[in-house]
Amino acid sequence: MPMQFWIIQSLNSLALGGLLFLLASGFSLIFGLMRIANLTHGAFFMLGAYFGATALRSFDWIDLWVAAIGSGLALAVIGGFLERFVLRKLGNNPQGQVLVTLGMSFIISDACLVIWGGDPIPIPTPHALQAPTFLFGFAFPTYRLVLVGCAIAVAIALYLLLERTRLGAMIRAGVDDMQMTRAIGIPISRLFTVVFCLGAGVAGMGGVLGGPILSAYPGLDADMLPLALIVVILGGVGSLVGAFLGSFIIGFTYTFGSALFPDLAYVILFLPMIIIIAFRPQGLFGRRAS
Numbered sequence: 001m002p003m004q005f006w007i008i009q010s011l012n013s014l015a016l017g018g019l020l021f022l023l024a025s026g027f028s029l030i031f032g033l034m035r036i037a038n039l040t041h042g043a044f045f046m047l048g049a050y051f052g053a054t055a056l057r058s059f060d061w062i063d064l065w066v067a068a069i070g071s072g073l074a075l076a077v078i079g080g081f082l083e084r085f086v087l088r089k090l091g092n093n094p095q096g097q098v099l100v101t102l103g104m105s106f107i108i109s110d111a112c113l114v115i116w117g118g119d120p121i122p123i124p125t126p127h128a129l130q131a132p133t134f135l136f137g138f139a140f141p142t143y144r145l146v147l148v149g150c151a152i153a154v155a156i157a158l159y160l161l162l163e164r165t166r167l168g169a170m171i172r173a174g175v176d177d178m179q180m181t182r183a184i185g186i187p188i189s190r191l192f193t194v195v196f197c198l199g200a201g202v203a204g205m206g207g208v209l210g211g212p213i214l215s216a217y218p219g220l221d222a223d224m225l226p227l228a229l230i231v232v233i234l235g236g237v238g239s240l241v242g243a244f245l246g247s248f249i250i251g252f253t254y255t256f257g258s259a260l261f262p263d264l265a266y267v268i269l270f271l272p273m274i275i276i277i278a279f280r281p282q283g284l285f286g287r288r289a290s
Contacts, residue, residue, distance in 0.1 A: 017251025018151030022206025026199025032238020042225030048204030072205035079200025123211025236286025
C-alpha cells in the first residue's frame, strides 16, 4: 500500500482518538467517582452535536468554537439536573441508576429524532480550516490536525484541574477511597454534581467538534458509547492518563482494523479489551481494588 495511505489513516486515527478522549474522559471520571456506568453519556455527545448544528444554522455570528462552548455549557446544565434530581434519588440503588441512565439515553435519542428528523445534519468546517495543510509532500485535512490539538488542550486543562486544584484533589480522593473522603468531611453530593456536569459538558463540546467529521445523526450515541466503554476498560476507571492513551489506542485499532480487515473490524477492536480484562482487570492505569 502507498505511504500516503498509512499517513492519512494515522491522521484519521489521531482525530478519532481525540474525539474519543473528549467523550471518554468525563465518562471515566463519572464512573470512577460515582461508580455509575453513565449510559446517557453517548446521548450527551449526540445532543451536543445537534445543539451545535442548530446554532450554526440559526445564527450567522456563531462559529464552530462558540457553538462548542455553548453546547458544552448547555449539556453541563442538563447533566447537573439529571444527577441532582434523578440519580441522587437512587443513591443506594446502583442498578436503578444504570437503568435510569439507559432510559434517559433512549428518551434523548427519540427526542432528537422527533425534533431534528432522521436525516444527518452536517456541521460545516470553519472556513479558515477548510484548505489542506501540506507537510512532507502530503496533504492533510487541516481541521483534523486542529481537532487533535483541541483534544490535547482539553487533556492538559483537565490534568491541571485534577492535579493542581483543591477541587481536583477532592475528586482524586473520592475516586481512590470514597468512604475516607466522606469521613474527612468532603461534600460528596456536591462533588458528584460537579463531576457529572464536567463530564457532560466535555461530551457536549466534543459532539460539536466532531460534527465536521461525523455530522449530527440519529444513532450517533450508539456508535460512540461502546467505543468510550472500551476506552474506560482499557485505560482504567477514573484515570485521566488511561482515558487519554486508551482513546488513541482504540482510535488506531478501530481505524486500521476497519481499513485493513473490514470483516474482522470488531474482533480487532474488542481484542485489546479482552486481553486487558483477562490479565489486568483494573485497566492499564487503574488502581487495583483494595
